[in-house]
Each structure stands twice: as C-alpha cells, then as structure tokens.
Amino acid sequence: MLSKCKAAVRAPQRAVQCVRQTPIAISSIPHRASLAPYHLGHRHTSSLPPRSPELTTLTPKHIAQLRTLLPHPSSVISTLDDSAAPDDLIPFNRDWMGKYEGRSGVVVRPISTEEVSKVIKWCAENGVGVVPQGGNTGLVGGSTPIHDELILSLSSLTRIRSFDPLSGILIAESGLILEQIDTFLSKQSPSFIFPLDLGAKGSCQIGGNVATNAGGLRLLRYGSLRGSVLGLEVVLPDGKIWDGLSGLRKDNTGYDLKQLFIGSEGSIGIITAISILCPRRPTTHNVALFSLPSYEACLSVFAETKTHLGEILSAFEMFDRTSYEAVKKHGGARRVFEEGNEGEFYCLVETGGSNAEHDSEKLTRLFESLISSSSILDGVLAQDTTQSASLWQIRELCPESLSKAGKAYKYDLSVPVEKMYSLVEKMRERLRDVGMLRDDGSGKVKSVAGFGHMGDGNLHLNVVATEFSDEVQSAIEPFVYELVAQNNGSISAEHGLGSMKAPYISYSQSSTSIELMRRIKKMFDPKGIMNPYKFIT
C-alpha cells in the first residue's frame, strides 16, 4: 500500500489528487437477493418456448417418491403436497431482476452428491425436466424454470472438502457462496486468493459460477475458470457420478472432459464439486480511479497503463458517466472528483505485486506520463484497503444501481476493445430514432449505459427502461445482436445463453458449431431433461 501521495504526481492544473483519508462512504454492496424485491416481472409469454409434451407433469405421488429419496424433511418443498405455499417457491421460480419467472411446484435440496445422483436418476427414469439452481444471480434466465420443471437447488452442498496450503488446491462443493470461500481463504491461508471475483459474490455459488464460466473482475490477472479449474465432480443426466476432481495442473490423458461442463449451464450435467487452483495473493495492492473526457482517452490510458504497469496490472475496468450517476443516485456513492473534473468516462486500475516500493514507482511513472499527455481530467489513488474497497464499490455497484434506476435490459457483449463503446453509442442512436430515448426524459427508455471489463474487451450494455415490455425489447433485439455480429463479437461474453440468448446463438455461432453442440447435448442428455428449453435447443 502506498504510504502517501507523491508530490511528483501532481500537476499544476489536473492534479492526481489523494483520496481523502476519510474513506469515501459508499454503502456496502447489498446482496443481489435483497436488492430486488420479488415483485412480479413481465412474463414474456408470447415468446416462451412451448412446454414439451415429452416431459412428465408432476403429481403428489411423484413428490412422495422424492421424499423417499431425500429423507431430510426440508429437502423437498412442494405446492403439490401442500408442504409449501406458492409464495414459498417464488424465490426459486423468479430471478433476482424480476424478469424471468417459471411455475415449478417443487424444489429439492439434496445434501450430498449421492442425493443429487438419486434425484437425477429418478428424473431420468420418470422423464422429469430439471433446473439446477445455484445462487440464482444469473442475468439470462438460466437458473429459473420456464414451465413446471423440478428445481434442484445446490444450496445445501456446502462443504469445503480439502485445501492444500502447499499447492493452493481447493476442493469445495458447489453450493458454497463465493464470499464464504474468500473468507475461508483469508482466514485459513491468507497467502492464497480465489481466482474469481464478482459483484454478486455475496449470493452467487461457486458451482453456478463454474457452470456459467463466470468471468468477473480478476480475469485479466488470473485468466478464466477454464484455466483455474483443475477438476470437477458432475452428476450426469442418467444419474451417474463422474468423479473428475483432479488436483493436477497438467494432464494430457484424453479429452479434457471438464471443459465441456464449464459453461454448460446445467444442460449436460450438474456440477456438485470443483477442484480449483488458488493463485498466490499479491502482497501489495493499489487501486486508482481516473476521470476521462472520452472513450479515445480510455483507450490511450489503457495502452499507457499496460506499458508502465506490465506484470503488476491486475484489473482495468471502465464505466461511463451514466453508470456513475446511477451509482451516486442509487448506490449511495459520494462524489470522488470535483464537479468540474467529472468526465464522460471513468477507469479503475488495480495493481497486485510483491514489492510495495517497486509498485509505487511504477505507478508514479504512469501518473507522470498520464499528466504530461493530458489523457485524464483527474485521478485518485487509494491510501488504504478501505479506500481501495470504496473505489471498487463504485464499479461493482454499476449493475445494481442501473437496475434500481428502472427496468434494466442487460447485455453482455464482447467485441474488439477499440470498438467496445461504439455499441453504446449506436444503441442510443437507435433508441432515439424510434422515439424511445428522448432528451426530455419522456421516452420509454430512460438511459443507455455502458461499463465493463476493458482489459477483456467485455462491455456490459444496460438499457434502462420504464418497463419490461415486448415493445421495448423488440426495439433493442435483435438490433443489438446484429451490431455484435457485424463486429465478429460475442452476444454473451460471460453471462451465458440461458433462456434469454438461446434464440440468438446464431449471431455468434455458425450452423456447424450449433449442429455439433446439439449432438453433444443429445449424446449426454438423450431424454432432454436437463435445463430444458434453454442454452442449446
């Protein structure tokens, strides 16, 4: 941690000022679940895929059978045998945004991999559709039912099976909440860090993170889960348990099966435990936030940052003025920069290294260079971990704050970094053209915001509307996907397909790819019981 702000980094007019020693007061991030009260969302019934006649409709007799498989009394709750009221199932049937909602009558919560296996075997034998559910913090409707599928919640699989303090290899069950693991490591083995971090860390579960190949805030430094995850335990669609919990960094004996399950969104199996390599925690940290006049300035600061910080750069995040205003209004963030120095864009830079003095010198050189090139309007450097956390929270609060600002349509797009922000600009233009975005604020769309992981070319585009409606949606889609396809991008960089993007996969994947994916799905799940109507259909 830098002990003081270097005089050398100040410039006469555009000072890289210190963050006040009183930490910036931002209310701590509420869990997603508590952010979104369970009001009934708009159910896009018109665009829902029809219920498959192949899948069994559950009856009280089925529930009785499930109870024999899972003897613990709270492992099965159902409206079919009156062990639950319809309201009890709403937190499972509806997503946190209130955008997706199914009508399942039963939630099962197995307490072991063997119980998951028993349930899935039973579902396969009885032709029952299953939705695996972790923290239900997804953004594409992947973890809630479409119709009346059985919901299998992983939330009772919460054991840390082992942690090796020599190698950093952690074996843990799927239902553990990401923050619990972070806390476990901080306490038990503070020299290691979990390679994944997300705004939803207080609610999301690690099994769901792996099943959706979550990206998040540490990807630039530690790479994707495809590299960190060493092995998996998976219950296959016939109920068989695949024990692939390897603890090896290198293993070239056959196809890397775990890669099929990472990011498979419950379509070919249910991840019940993961083996993951935790990297060494950097011993020194710095967080800086810059205010910038334009996206071009962001690009130039990004290039300069990579040059000066090299191997200690651990995150480079961007958010625009619209996002920042939402965080100030709905997230409780105080102003960081003086009004005259607030720009159209903000970049958060984090470093992680092993020598505080070296890191400080590298940062100082970066600041000097940024000031001399006039790329930034202003900049602040956190003085302690509390201030670092406060700066991070501004970025982390972007998605939630925009959801509080209205009904937020969320798109998670990947295009070459130099074209990233043009998607926001083109979306604004489009919505102005159709009269939904108006200068006087009277339109059905209140604002269009962009933020994201600039280091990975990953933009989160948010369209904040007054309502979730087919009209607004059809003004955005498929326009947004066409834009992405024109730029050879991905319509889902990290959020997955779920039910939201399943119909649009052809904007990012060729017909040959889709055909191969369908064959893989069919091979693993010939009865089509796993998370039906979503992902690959």
Added chain:
Amino acid sequence: MLSKCKAAVRAPQRAVQCVRQTPIAISSIPHRASLAPYHLGHRHTSSLPPRSPELTTLTPKHIAQLRTLLPHPSSVISTLDDSAAPDDLIPFNRDWMGKYEGRSGVVVRPISTEEVSKVIKWCAENGVGVVPQGGNTGLVGGSTPIHDELILSLSSLTRIRSFDPLSGILIAESGLILEQIDTFLSKQSPSFIFPLDLGAKGSCQIGGNVATNAGGLRLLRYGSLRGSVLGLEVVLPDGKIWDGLSGLRKDNTGYDLKQLFIGSEGSIGIITAISILCPRRPTTHNVALFSLPSYEACLSVFAETKTHLGEILSAFEMFDRTSYEAVKKHGGARRVFEEGNEGEFYCLVETGGSNAEHDSEKLTRLFESLISSSSILDGVLAQDTTQSASLWQIRELCPESLSKAGKAYKYDLSVPVEKMYSLVEKMRERLRDVGMLRDDGSGKVKSVAGFGHMGDGNLHLNVVATEFSDEVQSAIEPFVYELVAQNNGSISAEHGLGSMKAPYISYSQSSTSIELMRRIKKMFDPKGIMNPYKFIT
C-alpha cells in the same frame, strides 16, 4: 538485463558467481530431425493392436483418385504408384526417436484447408484410415501410422493469415514451425511473444502443438494453450470445415468446442489453423542457474523463489546430475560450476518483467536469502542474452542428450511437486532389484534421469537402456504407471497418449471418463478413420 553482478550477492564461501563474460559455449540445439538418424527402431509387433478389417487397403487406383483431388504434383507421394521409393516414406513412417514405425504407402500434403477437407471427405467415403502429421516430434507414437494408414502431412499449410498488432491476436496455419512464428513476431511485432516454447521448436509445427496440447517452457508464466488459443479451424471426420477461428478473449455462447480439439491428437478432426493470443513480451529478462545438494533443497529454493520474485517469475526448471552429465557429454555443454560445487540437482530460474532495476533488486534479495539459508551450493546469473540462451540450452538439451546416451524410454508424468523426484528414485530402485541397473554399468539399463517443469509438477523421467526391447519395457511398464496412480498423478502430463500410452489410460482416468471419451470419439468419427488404434481405443 542486469548490467553487472552485484557484490552484495556474493557470500564468502558459496558465491553466486557471475557467468564468464565469454558466453558458455554450448552448441546450438540441433533440430530433432537431424539428431536422430533414421536407423530402424525396435518394432514392438507383439504389442501392436491388430489392423482393423473395417479400414480399406489402398491400391494404385486409390492413389490415382487422390491425385485428382490434389492436383499439385508433389502433393501425393506413394510407393503404390512408384512415385516414391520406400525410403522416401521413412521420415513419415518413423518417429524421430526411431521407436515407432508404420508401413504407410502414401503421404499426402494438401496446400489448403479446402484440400484437407477434400482428402478427408474422400477418406470417410472410402473407409481409409488417416494419420495427421505435423513436425513428427512427438514422444508417444501419435503421429506415425501403426499399420498402413494414409499419412496427411500438414507441412504445406504455412500461411500467417493475420496478425493484429493492437491485440496480439495471431491467426496462422497449422504447418508453421514454432520457431518461424517466434521469428515472425520478433521481426514484425517485437512487443509480443508466442505463449509457447519447446525444446523441439525448430521442428515442431503449431497445429501439432495444439493438437497435443503441448506444455513446454513458458507454461508457468503464460498458462496452457487451453487459455491462449482463442479459436480453431478444424476439418471434421466427414470432411466438413468447422470455422471456429474466433478472435475473442471471452465468449460464453455454448460449449467451448475448441477445447475438445485441443489435445485430441487428431482423433476427431484435423486442426488446419489456429487463432492465438500472444502476450506482451516482457521488456526485461534474467536467467539464473543454481547447483543444489538435494531435491529437498530444490523444493525450498522453489518456495523462496516464489516469495521473492512473485509476479516476475516466468520459469522454474529442474534437472538432475545424470541429465546434466549427459548434456556435458553429448550436448557439448561446458562446465558451469567448479567441480566441487557441482550438485546432485540444478534449478534454472527465469524472470520477465518491465523494469530492469526492480527485477535486479528482487533477484538480489533472493540471492541473499538463498546464501544465508545455505540452500544452494553455487549459482550463476547470465549477464546478457547470449549467456541466458546458453543456460537455457543446458536444460533444453536434456531430452536429446539422454537420447544420444542410449535408447531412452521417456515418461512424462505429473504428480504433486513434493513427490516429483521420488518417482526417479523408485524407478532406480526397481531396476536395481531386477538386475538391470548395475553399479558397474554392465546392466541393460545405463541410467535413470529426471528433469522437468518443477513449476508445473511435471517430471520427465528417462530410462536410458542399451536397447529398445520388450524385456526392458516390461521392467518399466506398467510399474511406472502404477507409481503414478498411487500418487493420483497423470501418466501423461503434456506428451499425450498416442499409441504408447493409450493402453494405460486407466491408470489416470476412471472407467466413466473413458466411456464418455469413447462416446465423444464415436460421435465425431463413427467410422473410426481418424488416427486409428491410438488415443481412445
């Protein structure tokens, strides 16, 4: 580059001495192909899988058909129409070690992806077995035929299709030799580095590297190809071209199909081009070599190195005295340390950073710590790039030098790092017990050596024998695989399965895994024409 050896790192008795300014003279690494003269190896006919009656025996008529598909005169060479003498096909039929040899009568060398597609479509229609071949530098008999399969050489696919100097994304065809790409980058865009490096870089082809998921010398810093490779172009077993040449760092739209092909060893398709993310080349480099008394000392130096060098550590390699003696005798390396300071083990440490002064300080602290803890016998630090290359060559020459020392049985094993060297010791014990390894050198086994990528827990175990024979082999196998299985390791960390390890996969994979792999193979290649008798059988 450190400009001079710091006085501070010297200790009274065990000095970390400078490498002489005259670089250590080690002959440059010859290409593998030129190292191994094509003498006839021992053909383990007794253990060969029988020829499949399902696969077609080629006739001159077939060769004529192939010539209509590939009009370029040198694209088809065959003993069946006398366009080639049997000797012409030996470099394709036999591996570089002279250990594996098939009897194919035809080699095709398509010059484009479309031509590969035509050949494979024809093979599928005619039930012809195909062996895809890159640089033929593998160690497990994966790229040579077992019987009379058609050999499809990728060596004429050598175009660099594009390189983006902003993002570092390279799209290149499979037949390019690794060193050619390194040279291309050094000349065209020296701020980027190819994320893979291997001793065989002068001969191996990048398509083969990806098809075998090669690990190599840069894995510790840049991770595996599973992270660096962004996309692939693959000709599928029915001849269809799958264009998955994505240029995106993040894309969660469906199963990550490319992962199935990475490391698939030609069993489900032929990689014709790759899209790969080249990381930024560090601007500062250092290479040090330490002499150590024991493997325990290696472990302790490894731990200290990680602590002191943190984010700048880019490689940590180990080799034992037996390997080093072979390099001195057969690789032309001069002595680095004084005789009294030569130890039982050697560790090579490389750093890559962005600030020479910072790196130098970190190294100095490491040296001071190593000297005060008496972990090392001696150490040298390269003073310039020539000396760095010389130190690296000692490590890189280990495999070739041991092959020159006799008939080297090579095993590529992955176990937890603390148990890594015990495999070498147990193998010596075993071979002494059966009377093959004798103190007077009269046994059928001359020596047992170990070297490898300590940073990845990956040991290369070499048993140097007087001959390749069933007797020696059965003294080693399956003993060595049992040892690995007892330690929950992998019988192939980076070399793959090929024909050598295909029969032993169950030492590293469960029956459920093998069953899933067989189903995947069957799904992609129902006729079993792709690289038959190997990998997953």
